[in-house]
Amino acid sequence: MKTRGFEVVTRYKDAGINLPRRQTLASAGYDIEAAEDITIPSIWRLDFVRIFRLIRNGHQLYERDFEMADKILKPLLVPTGLKVYMPEDEVLILANRSSNTFKKHLALPNGIGVIDADYYNNPNNEGELFVQVLNYGVCPLHIHKGDRIAQGIFMKYLKTDDDHPISRARLSGFGSTNEEEDD
Numbered sequence: 001m002k003t004r005g006f007e008v009v010t011r012y013k014d015a016g017i018n019l020p021r022r023q024t025l026a027s028a029g030y031d032i033e034a035a036e037d038i039t040i041p042s043i044w045r046l047d048f049v050r051i052f053r054l055i056r057n058g059h060q061l062y063e064r065d066f067e068m069a070d071k072i073l074k075p076l077l078v079p080t081g082l083k084v085y086m087p088e089d090e091v092l093i094l095a096n097r098s099s100n101t102f103k104k105h106l107a108l109p110n111g112i113g114v115i116d117a118d119y120y121n122n123p124n125n126e127g128e129l130f131v132q133v134l135n136y137g138v139c140p141l142h143i144h145k146g147d148r149i150a151q152g153i154f155m156k157y158l159k160t161d162d163d164h165p166i167s168r169a170r171l172s173g174f175g176s177t178n179e180e181e182d183d
């Protein structure tokens with residue numbers, strides 16, 4: 001009887017993805033690996049520093065400068081090739097590993113990822129977990145397939161007394177409910 005666990009998504013089924021594992025007897029987190037090699041550029045890219053210089057020297061900034069700065073600060077999504085199933089009253093908290101900040105200048109700009117039980121096998125992306133990252137170091141960061149880039153912790157979540165009963169199915173993630181009309 002399946003209660004909670006990780007599975008590999010179809011598009012990575014032959015890619016040798018390791019299912020997350022805890023590393024010690026009482027580790028709370030299941031360490032999640034990058035599904036591919038990926039390079040995370042530094043946010044302190046020269047063109048971003050150039051914008052700072054323009055601002056400091058009181059230069060006029062143009063739309064394209066702001067668009068470029070926005071692009072640089074947009075987090076990258078690291079694919080995991082994984083999906084996760086759990087009871088409806090549970091959540092998987094996707095947290096950074098402390099060694100990522102301490103040794104790699106790798107931040108999860110969303111703080112923590114909240115993986116909902118109904119994200120699993122959603123029609124848009126099969127519920128694939130992605131880790132949002134920013135590299136606040138000054139050098140590009142090369143992540144290799146198999147590097148443990150985050151950890152997942154299963155938890156129960158609570159509802160309010162007047163919780164709004166809802167039956168809407170989840171169609172995707174990353175803002176999918178922003179587009180849908182309320183019931």
Ligand SMILES: O=c1ccn([C@H]2C[C@H](O)[C@@H](COP(=O)(O)OP(=O)(O)OP(=O)(O)O)O2)c(=O)[nH]1
Nearest residue numbers: 113114115116119129130173174175176177178
């Ligand atoms: O780091 C993350 C955060 C979220 N997700 C996926 C799983 C989650 O179930 C879904 C929605 O996440 P969340 O509810 O935090 O984002 P949202 O902006 O509220 O999106 P939505 O409107 O789809 O709920 O996106 C990830 O894969 N990685």
Ligand SMILES: [Mg+2]
Nearest residue numbers: 116174175177
């Ligand atoms: Mg949401």
